[in-house]
Amino acid sequence: MTDPSTVLPAIYSFPPLYTRQPNAIIRRQQIASWIDLVLAYCKSQNFWCMTLEGVPVDEYNKSRISIFINSEIQRSVPQVFVEEIWSKMCEEGKAMGTETGRKDSSQYYVLWRTLDSWASLVLQWFENSGKLNQVVTIYELAQGDETADWEFHGMPEPLLAHCIKPLCQRNRATLIKDERGKPVATKVV
Amino acid sequence: MGQRSSKVQITDNDRAILQLKRSKDEIHKFTRKTDQLITAERAKLKQMIKENPEKYKKDVKVRFLLKRIHYQDHLLQQAMEQLINLENLVSTLEFKLVEIQFIKGLERGNEILTKLNKEFKNVDELMDNVQEQISYQNEIDDVLAHSVVGVDNFEAELDKELEQLDREINPQPVVHMPSTDKLPELKSEPVGIPEDSSKLENDRANVEEPIIAE
Numbered sequence: 001m002t003d004p005s006t007v008l009p010a011i012y013s014f015p016p017l018y019t020r021q022p023n024a025i026i027r028r029q030q031i032a033s034w035i036d037l038v039l040a041y042c043k044s045q046n047f048w049c050m051t052l053e054g055v056p057v058d059e060y061n062k063s064r065i066s067i068f069i070n071s072e073i074q075r076s077v078p079q080v081f082v083e084e085i086w087s088k089m090c091e092e093g094k095a096m097g098t099e100t101g102r103k104d105s106s107q108y109y110v111l112w113r114t115l116d117s118w119a120s121l122v123l124q125w126f127e128n129s130g131k132l133n134q135v136v137t138i139y140e141l142a143q144g145d146e147t148a149d150w151e152f153h154g155m156p157e158p159l160l161a162h163c164i165k166p167l168c169q170r171n172r173a174t175l176i177k178d179e180r181g182k183p184v185a186t187k188v189v
Numbered sequence: 190m191g192q193r194s195s196k197v198q199i200t201d202n203d204r205a206i207l208q209l210k211r212s213k214d215e216i217h218k219f220t221r222k223t224d225q226l227i228t229a230e231r232a233k234l235k236q237m238i239k240e241n242p243e244k245y246k247k248d249v250k251v252r253f254l255l256k257r258i259h260y261q262d263h264l265l266q267q268a269m270e271q272l273i274n275l276e277n278l279v280s281t282l283e284f285k286l287v288e289i290q291f292i293k294g295l296e297r298g299n300e301i302l303t304k305l306n307k308e309f310k311n312v313d314e315l316m317d318n319v320q321e322q323i324s325y326q327n328e329i330d331d332v333l334a335h336s337v338v339g340v341d342n343f344e345a346e347l348d349k350e351l352e353q354l355d356r357e358i359n360p361q362p363v364v365h366m367p368s369t370d371k372l373p374e375l376k377s378e379p380v381g382i383p384e385d386s387s388k389l390e391n392d393r394a395n396v397e398e399p400i401i402a403e
Contacts, residue, residue, distance in 0.1 A: 134283060135199075135207045139214040143221075174197040176207060185207050189197050 004067045007044050008037055018075035034077075034085045035094060041067055042110040048156050049098065052106050054082060096162065109159045118152060118163035123172065125150055126188040135176065137185040206282055213275040216268050223265045230258050
Protein backbone atom coordinates (compact mmCIF):
# COMPACT_ATOMS: atom_id res chain seq x y z
CA MET A 1 0.00 0.00 0.00
CA THR A 2 1.39 3.32 -1.05
CA ASP A 3 0.71 6.30 1.07
CA PRO A 4 -0.27 9.22 -1.17
CA SER A 5 2.02 11.58 0.74
CA THR A 6 5.10 9.61 -0.35
CA VAL A 7 4.44 10.03 -4.06
CA LEU A 8 2.80 13.43 -4.17
CA PRO A 9 4.46 16.86 -4.18
CA ALA A 10 4.91 18.87 -1.02
CA ILE A 11 1.71 20.81 -1.53
CA TYR A 12 -0.17 17.66 -0.43
CA SER A 13 1.01 18.32 3.11
CA PHE A 14 -0.01 21.94 3.06
CA PRO A 15 -2.82 22.21 5.69
CA PRO A 16 -4.86 25.07 4.14
CA LEU A 17 -5.42 22.87 1.09
CA TYR A 18 -7.82 20.81 3.19
CA THR A 19 -10.11 23.69 4.09
CA ARG A 20 -12.54 25.01 1.53
CA GLN A 21 -11.29 28.50 0.78
CA PRO A 22 -14.00 31.18 0.96
CA ASN A 23 -12.42 33.42 -1.72
CA ALA A 24 -13.65 32.29 -5.14
CA ILE A 25 -10.38 32.95 -6.98
CA ILE A 26 -8.28 31.18 -4.38
CA ARG A 27 -10.78 28.34 -4.25
CA ARG A 28 -10.54 27.87 -8.01
CA GLN A 29 -6.78 27.59 -7.61
CA GLN A 30 -7.25 25.20 -4.70
CA ILE A 31 -9.55 22.94 -6.70
CA ALA A 32 -7.08 23.02 -9.61
CA SER A 33 -4.35 21.90 -7.21
CA TRP A 34 -6.51 19.03 -5.96
CA ILE A 35 -7.27 17.96 -9.51
CA ASP A 36 -3.57 17.93 -10.30
CA LEU A 37 -2.91 15.87 -7.18
CA VAL A 38 -5.59 13.31 -7.96
CA LEU A 39 -4.40 12.95 -11.56
CA ALA A 40 -0.74 12.67 -10.56
CA TYR A 41 -1.52 10.13 -7.85
CA CYS A 42 -3.65 7.94 -10.08
CA LYS A 43 -1.16 8.15 -12.91
CA SER A 44 1.80 7.21 -10.74
CA GLN A 45 -0.05 4.29 -9.14
CA ASN A 46 -1.99 3.22 -12.23
CA PHE A 47 -5.35 3.70 -10.57
CA TRP A 48 -8.22 4.03 -13.01
CA CYS A 49 -11.07 4.42 -10.66
CA MET A 50 -11.80 6.07 -7.33
CA THR A 51 -14.78 6.07 -5.05
CA LEU A 52 -16.61 9.27 -4.26
CA GLU A 53 -14.55 9.42 -1.05
CA GLY A 54 -11.28 9.31 -2.98
CA VAL A 55 -10.38 5.71 -2.25
CA PRO A 56 -8.72 4.04 -5.22
CA VAL A 57 -10.61 1.02 -6.52
CA ASP A 58 -8.74 -1.89 -7.95
CA GLU A 59 -9.46 -5.49 -8.72
CA TYR A 60 -7.69 -6.95 -5.71
CA ASN A 61 -9.85 -4.98 -3.28
CA LYS A 62 -6.97 -4.19 -1.02
CA SER A 63 -7.87 -1.74 1.66
CA ARG A 64 -6.63 1.63 0.66
CA ILE A 65 -6.88 5.04 2.16
CA SER A 66 -8.51 8.03 0.59
CA ILE A 67 -6.36 10.59 -1.12
CA PHE A 68 -8.43 13.25 0.63
CA ILE A 69 -7.33 12.07 4.07
CA ASN A 70 -3.79 12.97 5.08
CA SER A 71 -2.94 11.18 8.28
CA GLU A 72 0.50 12.71 8.39
CA ILE A 73 -0.77 16.19 9.04
CA GLN A 74 -4.08 15.02 10.54
CA ARG A 75 -6.23 16.69 7.90
CA SER A 76 -9.01 15.61 5.62
CA VAL A 77 -11.12 17.30 3.01
CA PRO A 78 -14.80 17.66 3.96
CA GLN A 79 -17.07 15.45 1.84
CA VAL A 80 -19.02 18.39 0.42
CA PHE A 81 -15.84 19.92 -0.90
CA VAL A 82 -14.70 16.56 -2.27
CA GLU A 83 -17.92 16.39 -4.28
CA GLU A 84 -17.24 19.89 -5.58
CA ILE A 85 -13.81 18.76 -6.75
CA TRP A 86 -15.30 15.71 -8.50
CA SER A 87 -17.93 17.78 -10.28
CA LYS A 88 -15.25 20.21 -11.46
CA MET A 89 -13.15 17.31 -12.70
CA CYS A 90 -16.07 15.87 -14.61
CA GLU A 91 -16.73 19.29 -16.09
CA GLU A 92 -13.16 19.48 -17.35
CA GLY A 93 -13.25 15.94 -18.74
CA LYS A 94 -10.65 14.71 -16.27
CA ALA A 95 -13.02 12.35 -14.53
CA MET A 96 -16.12 10.45 -15.48
CA GLY A 97 -18.81 8.79 -13.42
CA THR A 98 -18.69 5.00 -13.80
CA GLU A 99 -22.45 4.91 -14.22
CA THR A 100 -23.00 6.83 -17.40
CA GLY A 101 -25.98 9.07 -17.66
CA ARG A 102 -25.94 9.87 -13.98
CA LYS A 103 -24.36 13.02 -12.78
CA ASP A 104 -23.67 11.88 -9.24
CA SER A 105 -21.88 8.61 -9.14
CA SER A 106 -20.40 6.59 -6.34
CA GLN A 107 -17.29 5.89 -8.35
CA TYR A 108 -15.33 7.90 -10.86
CA TYR A 109 -12.89 7.03 -13.58
CA VAL A 110 -9.88 9.28 -13.34
CA LEU A 111 -8.69 10.45 -16.75
CA TRP A 112 -5.14 11.71 -16.62
CA ARG A 113 -5.42 11.84 -20.37
CA THR A 114 -8.55 13.03 -22.08
CA LEU A 115 -10.79 10.49 -23.77
CA ASP A 116 -9.65 11.78 -27.17
CA SER A 117 -6.04 11.40 -26.18
CA TRP A 118 -6.65 7.83 -25.04
CA ALA A 119 -8.46 7.20 -28.30
CA SER A 120 -5.46 8.30 -30.33
CA LEU A 121 -3.19 6.15 -28.20
CA VAL A 122 -5.39 3.12 -28.78
CA LEU A 123 -5.48 3.90 -32.50
CA GLN A 124 -1.71 4.14 -32.47
CA TRP A 125 -1.51 0.68 -30.93
CA PHE A 126 -3.80 -0.69 -33.62
CA GLU A 127 -1.62 0.83 -36.30
CA ASN A 128 1.67 -0.23 -34.73
CA SER A 129 0.65 -3.80 -34.07
CA GLY A 130 -1.02 -4.31 -37.43
CA LYS A 131 -4.40 -5.10 -35.91
CA LEU A 132 -6.32 -2.89 -38.27
CA ASN A 133 -9.35 -4.48 -39.85
CA GLN A 134 -9.43 -7.25 -37.29
CA VAL A 135 -11.74 -7.94 -34.45
CA VAL A 136 -10.02 -7.32 -31.15
CA THR A 137 -11.79 -7.89 -27.87
CA ILE A 138 -11.78 -5.19 -25.25
CA TYR A 139 -10.34 -7.71 -22.83
CA GLU A 140 -7.49 -8.33 -25.24
CA LEU A 141 -6.82 -4.60 -25.39
CA ALA A 142 -6.93 -4.12 -21.65
CA GLN A 143 -5.31 -7.33 -20.41
CA GLY A 144 -3.70 -9.01 -23.37
CA ASP A 145 0.03 -9.61 -23.48
CA GLU A 146 0.37 -7.50 -26.61
CA THR A 147 -0.59 -4.26 -24.91
CA ALA A 148 1.54 -4.80 -21.81
CA ASP A 149 3.89 -1.91 -22.63
CA TRP A 150 1.14 0.54 -23.42
CA GLU A 151 -0.26 3.08 -21.04
CA PHE A 152 -3.83 1.88 -21.45
CA HIS A 153 -2.93 -1.66 -20.35
CA GLY A 154 -5.01 -2.59 -17.34
CA MET A 155 -7.70 -0.03 -18.01
CA PRO A 156 -11.16 -1.14 -16.91
CA GLU A 157 -13.07 -2.47 -19.87
CA PRO A 158 -16.04 -0.09 -19.70
CA LEU A 159 -13.65 2.85 -19.63
CA LEU A 160 -11.75 1.46 -22.59
CA ALA A 161 -15.02 1.19 -24.49
CA HIS A 162 -15.56 4.87 -23.77
CA CYS A 163 -12.11 5.62 -25.12
CA ILE A 164 -12.95 3.89 -28.40
CA LYS A 165 -16.13 5.90 -28.87
CA PRO A 166 -14.32 8.95 -30.32
CA LEU A 167 -12.88 6.61 -32.95
CA CYS A 168 -16.38 5.39 -33.76
CA GLN A 169 -17.51 8.95 -34.24
CA ARG A 170 -14.71 9.44 -36.73
CA ASN A 171 -15.86 6.23 -38.45
CA ARG A 172 -12.56 4.60 -37.72
CA ALA A 173 -13.95 1.94 -35.41
CA THR A 174 -17.01 -0.03 -34.44
CA LEU A 175 -17.90 -1.41 -31.07
CA ILE A 176 -19.38 -4.89 -31.08
CA LYS A 177 -21.77 -5.61 -28.25
CA ASP A 178 -22.74 -8.89 -26.69
CA GLU A 179 -26.27 -10.14 -26.03
CA ARG A 180 -26.65 -7.87 -23.05
CA GLY A 181 -25.51 -4.77 -24.92
CA LYS A 182 -22.13 -4.65 -23.23
CA PRO A 183 -19.33 -3.68 -25.62
CA VAL A 184 -17.01 -6.67 -25.94
CA ALA A 185 -14.92 -6.04 -29.00
CA THR A 186 -13.90 -3.47 -31.52
CA LYS A 187 -12.80 -3.34 -35.09
CA VAL A 188 -10.61 -0.49 -36.19
CA VAL A 189 -9.89 0.30 -39.82
CA MET B 190 -10.62 5.70 -47.91
CA GLY B 191 -13.13 8.41 -47.23
CA GLN B 192 -13.62 8.70 -43.51
CA ARG B 193 -17.21 9.82 -43.81
CA SER B 194 -18.30 7.46 -46.51
CA SER B 195 -19.35 4.38 -44.60
CA LYS B 196 -19.43 2.80 -41.19
CA VAL B 197 -17.05 0.03 -40.36
CA GLN B 198 -18.68 -3.18 -41.49
CA ILE B 199 -18.91 -6.23 -39.28
CA THR B 200 -19.09 -9.39 -41.32
CA ASP B 201 -20.09 -12.89 -40.27
CA ASN B 202 -16.45 -13.84 -40.33
CA ASP B 203 -15.74 -11.09 -37.85
CA ARG B 204 -18.45 -12.43 -35.57
CA ALA B 205 -17.03 -15.92 -35.75
CA ILE B 206 -13.56 -14.69 -34.93
CA LEU B 207 -15.00 -12.63 -32.12
CA GLN B 208 -16.55 -15.73 -30.59
CA LEU B 209 -13.23 -17.50 -30.82
CA LYS B 210 -11.41 -14.57 -29.29
CA ARG B 211 -13.86 -14.35 -26.45
CA SER B 212 -13.27 -17.94 -25.52
CA LYS B 213 -9.58 -17.23 -25.80
CA ASP B 214 -10.03 -14.34 -23.39
CA GLU B 215 -11.87 -16.64 -20.99
CA ILE B 216 -8.98 -19.07 -21.00
CA HIS B 217 -6.55 -16.20 -20.61
CA LYS B 218 -8.50 -15.04 -17.57
CA PHE B 219 -8.52 -18.57 -16.20
CA THR B 220 -4.77 -19.00 -16.57
CA ARG B 221 -4.18 -15.73 -14.74
CA LYS B 222 -6.51 -16.71 -11.94
CA THR B 223 -4.98 -20.17 -11.63
CA ASP B 224 -1.51 -18.71 -11.69
CA GLN B 225 -2.38 -16.40 -8.83
CA LEU B 226 -4.03 -19.23 -6.95
CA ILE B 227 -0.96 -21.43 -7.29
CA THR B 228 1.34 -18.66 -6.09
CA ALA B 229 -0.91 -18.03 -3.12
CA GLU B 230 -1.17 -21.70 -2.24
CA ARG B 231 2.56 -22.22 -2.51
CA ALA B 232 3.08 -19.34 -0.11
CA LYS B 233 0.57 -20.92 2.22
CA LEU B 234 2.30 -24.28 1.97
CA LYS B 235 5.65 -22.75 2.83
CA GLN B 236 4.03 -21.02 5.76
CA MET B 237 2.59 -24.33 7.02
CA ILE B 238 5.94 -26.04 6.70
CA LYS B 239 7.63 -23.27 8.56
CA GLU B 240 5.04 -23.50 11.37
CA ASN B 241 5.41 -27.23 11.68
CA PRO B 242 9.00 -28.07 10.77
CA GLU B 243 9.19 -31.55 12.38
CA LYS B 244 6.25 -33.54 11.17
CA TYR B 245 4.88 -31.59 8.23
CA LYS B 246 5.33 -34.64 6.08
CA LYS B 247 2.67 -36.48 7.99
CA ASP B 248 0.29 -33.55 8.07
CA VAL B 249 -2.78 -34.38 5.94
CA LYS B 250 -3.47 -30.74 5.27
CA VAL B 251 -0.01 -30.14 3.88
CA ARG B 252 -0.21 -33.18 1.63
CA PHE B 253 -3.65 -32.18 0.47
CA LEU B 254 -2.50 -28.67 -0.33
CA LEU B 255 0.45 -29.93 -2.35
CA LYS B 256 -1.83 -32.25 -4.29
CA ARG B 257 -4.15 -29.39 -4.96
CA ILE B 258 -1.26 -27.29 -6.22
CA HIS B 259 -0.22 -30.07 -8.58
CA TYR B 260 -3.72 -30.45 -9.85
CA GLN B 261 -4.04 -26.72 -10.47
CA ASP B 262 -0.68 -26.77 -12.19
CA HIS B 263 -1.91 -29.52 -14.45
CA LEU B 264 -5.01 -27.50 -15.30
CA LEU B 265 -2.86 -24.47 -15.99
CA GLN B 266 -0.74 -26.46 -18.43
CA GLN B 267 -3.81 -27.67 -20.23
CA ALA B 268 -5.27 -24.20 -20.38
CA MET B 269 -2.04 -22.83 -21.77
CA GLU B 270 -2.03 -25.42 -24.50
CA GLN B 271 -5.61 -24.65 -25.39
CA LEU B 272 -4.74 -20.99 -25.45
CA ILE B 273 -1.96 -21.61 -27.91
CA ASN B 274 -4.31 -23.71 -30.03
CA LEU B 275 -6.89 -20.99 -30.10
CA GLU B 276 -4.32 -18.36 -30.93
CA ASN B 277 -3.08 -20.48 -33.81
CA LEU B 278 -6.62 -20.96 -34.99
CA VAL B 279 -7.23 -17.21 -34.95
CA SER B 280 -4.05 -16.59 -36.93
CA THR B 281 -5.01 -19.28 -39.42
CA LEU B 282 -8.44 -17.76 -39.84
CA GLU B 283 -7.00 -14.32 -40.37
CA PHE B 284 -4.59 -15.70 -42.93
CA LYS B 285 -7.43 -17.48 -44.71
CA LEU B 286 -9.31 -14.19 -44.90
CA VAL B 287 -6.29 -12.64 -46.56
CA GLU B 288 -6.15 -15.59 -48.94
CA ILE B 289 -9.79 -15.05 -49.85
CA GLN B 290 -8.90 -11.48 -50.68
CA PHE B 291 -6.10 -12.81 -52.85
CA ILE B 292 -8.41 -15.18 -54.72
CA LYS B 293 -10.95 -12.40 -55.19
CA GLY B 294 -8.23 -10.20 -56.57
CA LEU B 295 -7.17 -12.89 -59.01
CA GLU B 296 -10.75 -13.47 -60.14
CA ARG B 297 -11.31 -9.81 -60.69
CA GLY B 298 -8.06 -9.45 -62.61
CA ASN B 299 -8.96 -12.41 -64.79
CA GLU B 300 -12.39 -10.97 -65.48
CA ILE B 301 -10.94 -7.68 -66.62
CA LEU B 302 -8.33 -9.43 -68.73
CA THR B 303 -11.01 -11.47 -70.53
CA LYS B 304 -13.02 -8.32 -71.09
CA LEU B 305 -10.01 -6.55 -72.51
CA ASN B 306 -9.16 -9.52 -74.71
CA LYS B 307 -12.69 -9.41 -76.10
CA GLU B 308 -11.91 -5.95 -77.38
CA PHE B 309 -9.23 -7.55 -79.56
CA LYS B 310 -11.69 -9.90 -81.26
CA ASN B 311 -11.91 -7.87 -84.49
CA VAL B 312 -8.24 -7.24 -84.53
CA ASP B 313 -7.54 -9.23 -87.81
CA GLU B 314 -10.16 -7.37 -89.74
CA LEU B 315 -8.89 -4.16 -88.25
CA MET B 316 -5.30 -4.93 -89.22
CA ASP B 317 -6.34 -5.81 -92.78
CA ASN B 318 -8.23 -2.63 -93.00
CA VAL B 319 -5.28 -0.68 -91.70
CA GLN B 320 -3.01 -2.39 -94.23
CA GLU B 321 -5.39 -1.49 -97.02
CA GLN B 322 -5.56 2.08 -95.87
CA ILE B 323 -1.79 2.31 -95.69
CA SER B 324 -1.33 0.98 -99.26
CA TYR B 325 -3.98 3.36 -100.46
CA GLN B 326 -2.17 6.18 -98.74
CA ASN B 327 1.06 5.10 -100.46
CA GLU B 328 -0.69 5.16 -103.79
CA ILE B 329 -1.88 8.69 -103.16
CA ASP B 330 1.61 9.69 -102.13
CA ASP B 331 3.03 8.23 -105.36
CA VAL B 332 0.52 10.04 -107.51
CA LEU B 333 1.20 13.28 -105.77
CA ALA B 334 4.96 12.81 -106.03
CA HIS B 335 4.71 12.07 -109.81
CA SER B 336 2.81 15.19 -110.61
CA VAL B 337 5.33 17.19 -108.61
CA VAL B 338 8.18 15.61 -110.62
CA GLY B 339 6.36 16.53 -113.85
CA VAL B 340 6.28 20.14 -112.82
CA ASP B 341 10.01 19.96 -112.16
CA ASN B 342 10.72 18.66 -115.69
CA PHE B 343 8.55 21.31 -117.12
CA GLU B 344 10.56 23.97 -115.35
CA ALA B 345 13.77 22.51 -116.80
CA GLU B 346 12.31 22.52 -120.28
CA LEU B 347 11.31 26.13 -119.83
CA ASP B 348 14.86 26.93 -118.79
CA LYS B 349 16.22 25.19 -121.87
CA GLU B 350 13.88 27.03 -124.17
CA LEU B 351 14.68 30.37 -122.63
CA GLU B 352 18.38 29.69 -123.09
CA GLN B 353 17.86 28.86 -126.68
CA LEU B 354 15.95 32.07 -127.24
CA ASP B 355 18.68 33.96 -125.48
CA ARG B 356 21.26 32.40 -127.81
CA GLU B 357 19.22 33.41 -130.84
CA ILE B 358 18.88 36.98 -129.69
CA ASN B 359 22.44 37.43 -128.51
CA PRO B 360 24.69 35.44 -130.88
CA GLN B 361 27.95 34.27 -129.44
CA PRO B 362 30.77 36.74 -130.27
CA VAL B 363 33.18 35.02 -132.65
CA VAL B 364 36.62 34.80 -131.15
CA HIS B 365 39.27 35.89 -133.67
CA MET B 366 42.47 34.20 -132.84
CA PRO B 367 45.54 36.08 -134.19
CA SER B 368 46.79 34.52 -137.33
CA THR B 369 50.30 33.38 -137.71
CA ASP B 370 50.32 33.63 -141.50
CA LYS B 371 51.81 37.08 -141.89
CA LEU B 372 54.28 36.76 -139.06
CA PRO B 373 57.92 36.62 -140.10
CA GLU B 374 59.66 33.34 -139.53
CA LEU B 375 61.13 32.78 -136.10
CA LYS B 376 64.84 33.35 -135.85
CA SER B 377 67.07 30.67 -134.47
CA GLU B 378 68.59 33.04 -131.85
CA PRO B 379 66.77 32.91 -128.57
CA VAL B 380 67.12 36.76 -128.14
CA GLY B 381 63.88 38.54 -127.24
CA ILE B 382 61.92 35.42 -126.45
CA PRO B 383 61.09 36.47 -122.91
CA GLU B 384 59.58 39.80 -124.17
CA ASP B 385 57.73 38.06 -126.97
CA SER B 386 56.30 35.24 -124.91
CA SER B 387 55.10 37.62 -122.19
CA LYS B 388 53.44 39.83 -124.78
CA LEU B 389 51.79 36.79 -126.36
CA GLU B 390 50.47 35.71 -123.07
CA ASN B 391 49.07 39.18 -122.39
CA ASP B 392 47.27 39.19 -125.69
CA ARG B 393 45.79 35.80 -125.06
CA ALA B 394 44.58 36.89 -121.65
CA ASN B 395 42.90 39.90 -123.25
CA VAL B 396 41.08 37.77 -125.75
CA GLU B 397 40.05 35.14 -123.25
CA GLU B 398 38.69 37.51 -120.63
CA PRO B 399 35.22 38.07 -122.16
CA ILE B 400 34.72 34.31 -122.46
CA ILE B 401 35.45 33.81 -118.77
CA ALA B 402 33.19 36.69 -117.91
CA GLU B 403 30.40 35.13 -119.86
